[in-house]
Amino acid sequence: MSTFSFVLITIIGSGVVTWLSRIMPFWILRKIKLSPRVIEFLSFVPIVIMSALWFENLFHQHLGHLPSIDMENFLASVPTVISAIISKSLLVVVIVGVISLAVVRFIM
């Protein structure tokens, strides 16, 4: 591992670029008004990002080749989705999800 100061500066630099990504839109949007087309675009962001964050966990990447399926996460997703439909409760969904994956790993 690198020297302490190298690690520290890297962490701070990473923190600054992340922070700027987070706050700049808040600052800029006070000055400019977004066009209706951009607002429409943004209305799709929640559903797409939530889907993408889930689906990304269902595959293993092999750059240049087709991704393979992450069987454990794929199987654990089934009861998790069903629990979401039945309970509509985030807490239930998270608990069912964790237990599902533990059970899948125990069996496989």
Added chain:
Amino acid sequence: MDDQLDIRSAIKDTLPTVFGYIGIGLAFGVVGKASGLSTFIVVLTSLITYAGSAQFVLVGMLGAHSPMLTIIFSVFLVNSRMILMSTTVARYFKQESLLKNILVGSLLTDETFALSMSKVNKTNGRLNFEWFNTSNLIAYSTWAVASFVGALLGNMISNPEKFGLDFALVAMFIGLLYLQLISDKSLNFNLQLIMVLITLVLVYLGLIFIPSNVTILVVTIIACTIGVILKHVYF
């Protein structure tokens, strides 16, 4: 989740998501320790960089002795989806002061973003500083404490994945996605379902060509563009 935006309901709303932070935070602590970082640096990373998956990238690249600017640029790329999320959230905070805007933005994460978009559906399109900041602070402190504990456990747990906790985060996104589907009235239900399927196809195709760290960003931009077109042509 109800239509209240006070501290009490913020705590109640955020509680289920805490499990996700604990699982991944512990894992980060363990991984950080395993790659030779001190407990102090592990916690500092969680406090300063505060970026979930990007922190794993950061630690991995530090271990691989990558150049500093390469590491920082990679972290920026992985987190650049924050720009889209901040832009989406910022619209709800125009009436608040600049300081409050910056505070909300500073601690915005995938999870509090997703949670707030779920909340908006219950509150008739309103969000406030009190609710968002409480949610952010719970997330931030849980993340820091979890990575601290993970670093302490460090060498004791070699395989934190065994307990299924790493799925807490995925499960949370599944839950939030479903709540979004059934409660977002601003978009047609069938259009939303189609968007989920399009995203699935794009993630699959994207993983062939695009390094997984930036897949989400690229997929989101393409899918949202397709969404706008579909809405205008068919809905």
